[in-house]
Amino acid sequence: xxxxxxxxxxxxxxxxxxxxxxxxxxxxxxxxxxxxxxxxxxxxxxxxxxxxxxxxxxxxxxxxxxxxxxxxxxxxxxxxxxxxxxxxxxxxxxxxxxxxxxxxxxxxxxxxxxxxxxxxxxxx
Numbered sequence: 001x002x003x004x005x006x007x008x009x010x011x012x013x014x015x016x017x018x019x020x021x022x023x024x025x026x027x028x029x030x031x032x033x034x035x036x037x038x039x040x041x042x043x044x045x046x047x048x049x050x051x052x053x054x055x056x057x058x059x060x061x062x063x064x065x066x067x068x069x070x071x072x073x074x075x076x077x078x079x080x081x082x083x084x085x086x087x088x089x090x091x092x093x094x095x096x097x098x099x100x101x102x103x104x105x106x107x108x109x110x111x112x113x114x115x116x117x118x119x120x121x122x123x124x
Contacts (some may be wrong), residue, residue: 009052011061032117032124033087039047045124046113050106066109067101080115099106 009016084093093111
């Protein structure tokens, strides 16, 4: 037996976060890249999502989509780096050459998560 919360976390981390840390603020129709409060929620969710896969050894659906996009032919490193420089503004997120997912640093993985959010591959 397992807790229902744990099953929800594996399927959709953003729903899990809403269940475990409910907030009264609504981000409907807001841009996560221009709204500071929304950006903080996105960063927290991505950080928790990526860490849960590494610490607990189980990758949830969001991590699988982010990782899958990074490993796919559709990942455009130049467009991604331009996005990191102009929108996310975290130099450590820039990817100079495509490496295995496992050797990327946390900021690079977070950046790929933000990029996937921008492309609509994931939602938060």
